[in-house]
Amino acid sequence: MILQPDRDGAGVGELIKLGIVFVRRQYLVILVTAALVTASSLIYLRLVPPTYTAQVQIILANPRAQFLQQQSLLSEPLVDVAQIETQLQIIKSRATAVEVINQLKLANHPDFKAPDLSLSSLQRWIQRWRSDPLKDAQSAAPNQPSETTIAAFLDRLSAGRISYSHVIEVNFSSSDPVLSAEIANAVASTYINGQLSAKFDATRTATSWLQDRLRNLGDEALTAERAVNAYKSQNNIVSPGGKPIGEQQINELNARLVAARAQTSDALVKLKGYETILQTGSKSSPVAGLPEALGADVLQSPIITSLRQQYLDLARRESEWSTRYGRDHLAVVNLRNRVRDLRTSILEEVRRLAESSRNDFEAAQQRQQELEKQLTQAVSHSRLTNSAELTIRDLESRSKSLRALYETFLQHYMGSAQQETFPISETRVIFPASAAQTKSKPKTKVVLGIGLLSGLALGILLAFVRDVMDRVFRTTSQLEATLELPCLSLVPILSVSRQQRPAARLQQTQEELSQRIISTVPDIHRAVVGMPLSRYTEAIRSIKLAIDHSPAKTPNQVIGITSALPNEGKTTISASLAQLIGHSGKKAIIVDCDLRNPTLSASVAPKAPDGIIEVANGCCSLEDAIWRDPRTNLAFLPAVRRGPLLHTSEILSDPSICKLFDRLRQSYDYIIVDLPPLTPLVDVRVTAPLIDCYVLVVEWGRTKIDVVQHALHTAPTISDALIGAVFNKTDIKAMARYDAGRSDYYDDSHYIRYGLSGS
Structure with a gap:
């Protein structure tokens, strides 16, 4: 039985590794964003004044005395969720706010005049802007506080139910802790007094109605009794026993x-x-x-x-x-x-x-x-006398009913009168508010914690966006999957000091010019010779190895080096590859076919009188146009630019150029051709008959993926002849942050073990 690996565990491990690599890649963005947001939190804590919150607790459904419950006219309300929510709305009502503001004279207090930048304040400002000021001024009562004061008061007031109990907690926030406690207690007192007043009013109204009703019932009962007696006397059916x-x-x-x-x-x-x-x-x-x-x-x-x-x-x-x-x-x-x-x-x-x-x-x-x-x-x-008896019975029944109803109402009236003399409310304060010792907001730890977490979250988001929007080539797997080409090599970027180091001799002697000897080669082109055990040289060797062992059956003798955009380092790769081949003892020549911008010719043979165009036109022999490097026995066929060339593609597709390359094939083992980039010009597309294979140079971290894809799509003949791509100017240390699966591959210790230097 073959044990299968735990794919879920491997997937989780891969995700963790990708997360770590992502953080290592974008840590600066995350840290800077978190630092900025945290600094903003500190500024907020510094600018926002402290606020103190006082709390008072009120319990609902305070039980009445038993005798009052029996004599009460009004039914006892059941305290449920709707009832509690109703009481909360009463506490937070405008009536409560107006009464407390007038009671404590808060209309001129700074807390209720300072501008509030909250969302509710913005909404109220919009409403005031859309309303009619004259109409509002006419509708406002002279002794009533302004709408701004009431709104500011209600913004600072909050009330809520504690868990599932019948206890309501009223909170009020203010910059003065003593004032906040005083206002909270005033709100609770106003609410309780309002409840008492409402019950007194209801009881007083019921008592007044009962008095009127009792008076009417008494008159009706007396009238009915008198009617019974009169009828008995009229029909001579009065008896002392109460019977007919x-x-x-x-x-x-x-x-x-x-x-x-x-x-x-x-x-x-x-x-x-x-x-x-x-x-x-x-x-x-x-x-x-x-x-x-x-x-x-x-x-x-x-x-x-x-x-x-x-x-x-x-x-x-x-x-x-x-x-x-x-x-x-x-x-x-x-x-x-x-x-x-x-x-x-x-x-x-x-x-x-x-x-x-x-x-x-x-x-x-x-x-x-x-x-x-x-x-x-x-x-x-x-x-x-039966009919008279029926009539008297009806009269007596009505008289008794009115008398019983009168007695019932009289009993309720007596209970209502007693209830008025016993002031009690269904609510009471169980914990009055006191001056707060610590500020309620802004909470320093909470604000800093939220600021830090928000900064990290925003930093991660920005880093993620930056990572997603980073549409450049970063890894070999990305390049191979996108272009469907093998990555031939990772050419590391050389140090700036080495790239800018001046040539050994800036001027060529007359003898060197006459003998067409290359003596002003930049150090970056001689890096493969000057640093044979460097990682850079090993990367160039990888390119040569890929050329020699291409899957194609035909030998790759003429190698074209191109790129999608200028300044991606194709000229440096061409020169280094030619230097490496020449230094190994093979006969190699490098041909500068970038006719409009012959950068290689300007740096290697700036004084060359003739080049590839003169040889193709027959104005000069091939031998008279070739320059040689005595250190590597490398031959170089420059491109001399004497004026603007308008039809370079026609020149490169001319049959004379084909004949020239046939002669070079007979004389040299490797012909390295420095071609122009694909995107600005179409010159590379006409070189397909001349070139055996192409190598595409891609600058790491700079070349856009869409640009390269578009360049290859517009040049299908070149795309078919490509043997692979080369990552140039690669930041090897940064590669470990992007290519999580091959992070160990970029460690310099593996190269140092075999005597190779990191650069």
């Missing part, structure tokens, strides 16, 4: 009739009992049976009770004596006669009681009939 007279009479008659019927029934039962006793006594034997048949009602008579007791005693004695002396004994017969007499007496007494009971029964029956007659008459009369 007909109904009361019927109820009384019903009760009396029930009692009469009960008496009649009792009398009838008693009469029938007596008659039963009499019938039983007349049928029974003269001696026995009667005392045992007497009922409970009969036994209640004391006479019958005494006679019965005597009867029972004589009957017991008669029974005993009959057993002892016989039934026919005289004493027994006398006792039997006496028993018979007692029985007769008892029957007489029962008969008397039965006659009395019959009289009671007849009387009770007569009373029952009389009551039934009266009840019938009362019911008949009650039916005639």
